[in-house]
Structure formats: structure tokens, C-alpha cells
Amino acid sequence: MLTRSRSRSTEVEGENSSLSQSQASSVGDSAPYEEVVSRKRRERSLNRKRPTHVAQWMCILPEDPGNQFNCSFVSLKDPKSACARRYLLRRRRGGNCVSVENELYEVMKFSDGPRSWFIDNTLQTDGSLYMCTPIDPLFLALPYLLTAAQTGKSTTLDGILEDQSTVCCQVLEACIEPEQWEHVTDSKKLSNGMKVFKYSWEKTRAWLRGKVEALGSGLEREGVYAGAGSMSTTLVRSSKQSIVSREDYLRYACGVISDYLPKALADRLALDYPSPLESTVGSGKHKRGADGYEDSKAPPNKKGCAISSDGEPLDDYTKLNSTASQPKKVAPLTSAQKALAKVDKKGMKAISSFFSNRNS
Template sequence: RDGMDGGDRARARQHVFLLPEYFKDASKKMKSGLMFVKLVNPCSGEGTIYLFNMCLQQLFEIKVFKEKHHSWFINQSVQSGGLLHFATPIDPLFLLLHYLRKADKEGKFQPLDQVVVDDMFPNCILLLKLPELEKLLQHVTEEKNPEIDKKKYYKYSKEKTIKWLEKKVNQIVAALKTNNVNVSARVQATAFFSGDQASSDKEEDYICYAHGLVSDYIPRELSDDLCKYLKLPEPSASLPNPPSKKVKLSDEPVEAKEDYTKFNRKDWKTEKNGQGERNDQVALCW
């Protein structure tokens, strides 16, 4: 950005983000309060862009609202595409599971700083700065605390993890019911039921739908194990893909095809260029 002249800045691609209101104070409390980071996607294993709140030590995933033929008017420019990015909180334990399961192949207890190591995504060390980390790890690991040193040693526990994921499913089911979300039609449109096979158990519909949401954050193998543990029906391979939704809120993560980290700034307030016109790289919607 610093090497751009006024015209280049005006033509630079801009993005619109919808963030929690309390983010406004992040840059005031820390110089680098908000930071885009490339981390491993716990489902696909690919690089995905996340937003890290350095001040509050929270991790957020980026979801995208998509509709055709939409544009944004930002200051004095028009940004084609009309994408709206949402920053939503994500449980960091889903990302830690990727490293715990990988380290479990060695079959031994290890300190966390030796488990969460990644040459491709070195920012993974930010996960170790999150609050109540040891409390979170109790849900998915066995741990040892040898007397010879003060370090704790961890080992992935599949049994604990499945039970933790079951709790996640139950929490989603409760939230769906509280908000009166009808999921029967959505479940039948996916691979769980054919068009002429109506679900006789509405509770199962909720569990199937919640399992599908949780599966977006875990690898396929773990999703299949959870499916068996919940005693859900096997997906039907003969069913066609469900029709596209009218509202395009993408279930896909924001892959690391574009360098969002260039938007990391010491100050997220708006700036003025040399001609006195406001020109933001990122338009924040509060």
C-alpha cells in the first residue's frame, strides 16, 4: 500500500467486513489489535484466512455473503462483486485438534509447544496465546504433569473428542429449537433422506443437521466416527446435489488465495490520502 500513488490506491481491491461492535476499541488498546492470519482449515487441511483479535485474544472465521450483480459504493469508488464478509467466533479447539491428531501418530505425550508447530502456517503459535487453553484441552486430550518439570504433556483422546463433539451437536440442537429453526426440509434436501422418504423422527432431523454443521470443522474420518456414535443413518450416495440456496451465505471458508494479511494495520481507523479524500483498504461496518 505504501508504494501506491493515489490512483493505484483508488483502484486497489477493497473488501467490506461486518464485525462485532466491540472491535472498535481493539486498535485503541493495542497497536496491532486486529490481524488477518493464514491458518490450517481443520476440515480440509488447506490454508484458510482467519481474523485474530490480539487484544481480546479471540479467533474468528470469515464467512462470505454472496449474491450476483451486487456492488459496493465505498467513498468515491465502486467495488464490483458485492461480497460481504462476516467475522464470526470459532472455537480454537477445532484448529488445535488438527495438530493433536497429527501428533498422536507418534503415540506419546508431548508438550503443547512441540505439538502446535507448522512450517506452512507458522502463525499457528497464536493459538497458544488463547485464554483458558488448558481448560479447553481437557475436552480432547489425556494429560500428564511429570514432577521433573513444570510442563504439561498432552496426548489426543479420540474417546474424549467424540463426547466433546456430541456436546457441540447438542448445543446446536438446543439453539435451533430455541430460535424455532425448521430443519426437516433442509435435512431431506441433503444426503440423509431421499425425496420420497420423510423423516419420522424430528429429533433425528435436528441431530442430522447439527452433525452436518459440526462436520464443517472436523476431518471426514472424525465426522464419520461421530455419525456412528450418534447412530445417524448413512448418507445416500445415489441422491443428487441439493438445489442452491437463494441466499448465498457461503458455507465455504475463505481460502488463502488472496493475501488478506496485507490489510493488517497498526490503526484500523480511516486514513486520508494526499488529496484529502478518504480511501480505506477495508471498509468496516459497525
């Protein structure tokens, strides 16, 4: 610290000696010598290169033991909200953007209160944790397919993936293999060798149902609770509530898949997995409690009210009030009340006479 102070004073002396009286007079006769020196110091301090802030995040990435992939963040449209979201694009080193070996990952942010990270010799104030999970890029192409389907014509991939952001279209085209388009579209090859595609709801429905079945089997295998409502697996109230059927897992998986679909597709997919309450509306055969399970002790349907032509009810509801017809029971007298009843009250005034008006 002492050495830096000495070097700084030497630098100032050099500046003072290098700036002559003739240079000061060339700036202006009215500006004194000390003002010119301070101005030169400010100019040199502003011209110094300041350290730039490097944005850093703590992120959990997929394993890459051979360091064969390059990772970069890209901004793509969310299939449900159509808003821009951050995704991770993994490309093999030495490849190009049209390689089918590209992988797309969804970036999820986890933040739990104020916290920070120590990264090497720096302090990162953003203590969030980012997790990257693989995602099928075909989900992100569904909104484009729905838009192209409104024309009712078959078109090429360039016509389907039309967006103001060319990077978005290039990433989707690079991550989706040609065989994957057959899951959601009908394709045909023209005479000139060009291949065109047209959106198909039947194929999309079969593809989505396969996703729901696979996810439901995974949830059932891992023992994830998928019953009605949210409940911790360690706080099961009864064996009746802990029983989760196959349909419950499929409905739960359908809700998860719907988070990656446009609203129109999510509503049509939900029709294949109706909730138990919706399936029993109007039937009257089964009643389900608040937990979603069948309740054998459900109350019977209420009896309808018979009304006359004058609009008056025919039933006599006064009979339901049985307490009105019964005489009131007289409480037995206590010993003090019996003794008071035997007292001779002749000549005694009532206590209310003491509170009467004196003028009367």
C-alpha cells in the same frame, strides 16, 4: 480545466528553456533537439508517483463500542480440507500475541450476482459481503493432535503445533486457553515443571457430543427445519412431514459439526447419530418412505421363487394372465354392416382381384 492547461504549457516552456543546445549535443550529435525533449518528458512522467490501489471489503464485524480491540486477517489451515483459509483475529489493544483475550472468527463470503459497493469516494468492484462468526479455535488444533497421536507419546504444545507457518502456530496457541486443551487431551506435569499432552478420543468424543447437543437444542429452539431432505418452513406439505423429532435435530447438528472436523473424526462421530435408514437395514420391522418417516402402508416383502433341480421355476405364471384364457368378446354389428350382409354377392368379384398380376 483551463488553468491546468495553462500551467502545463508553462511547464513545457520551462523544460524547453532549461534544456540548452549544449545539453542536447552531449546526448548525441545524431539525436535532434525535439527527440531529447520528448525523451525527458517521458522520463519525468514515469517517475511520477502513481496512486496505489487499496484493497477494500465490506465486512460485518463484531461490536466493539469502546474500540478496545485490534482486528487483523490471518491465514490458517481449514480443519476439514487442510487448505489455507482466511480468519479474523481480534486482540485487545495494548496486549501481546500470547494474551488469552484473543478471539478467533471465521470469515464467510456471500456473493449474489454482479454488484459493487460505494465506499466514501471510491467504487469497490467486489460487491461481496463478508460475515465474521466466532469459532472455537480448538477445532483448528484437532488435525495437529491427530498427527501427534501417531507417535503414541505425550509431547508439549510446541511439539503438537508444528507447522511450516510459525504464525499459524502462534495464533492457535494464543487463542486456546490452557484449560481448553483438557477437553481433547490427557495432560500430566513432569518433575521439571514441563506439561505434556496426549490426544484422547474419549474426551474428544464427549466434547464433540456436547457441541452437537448444544447446536441441536439451538436449532430446535429457533424452529429450524431439520427433517429429511431440504424443505422451506413456509411450504410444509402435510403435518406428517412437519414433525421433526429430537433425533432429527441431533443428526442435522452432527452434519454441521462435521464440516469443521477431519474426515477420520467426522466418520467416528457419525456412528453416534445414525440415520433412520441405516438403523433399519436388515431388521424388516419398519419401513420408511422417501421422506424418512415410518410408513404403515409399506408393501410386503416379495415371495421367493421356487426353482427345481433342473433350474426351472415350479410356479405356473401363466395362470396370472387371466385375460389369455377368457374368450374375446365379439362387438355387435352396426346397421350399415347388417344391411351390407343382406346384399346378394353372386357374380361379384373380390376387390383383391383388381390388384392381381396381369401377366398371370
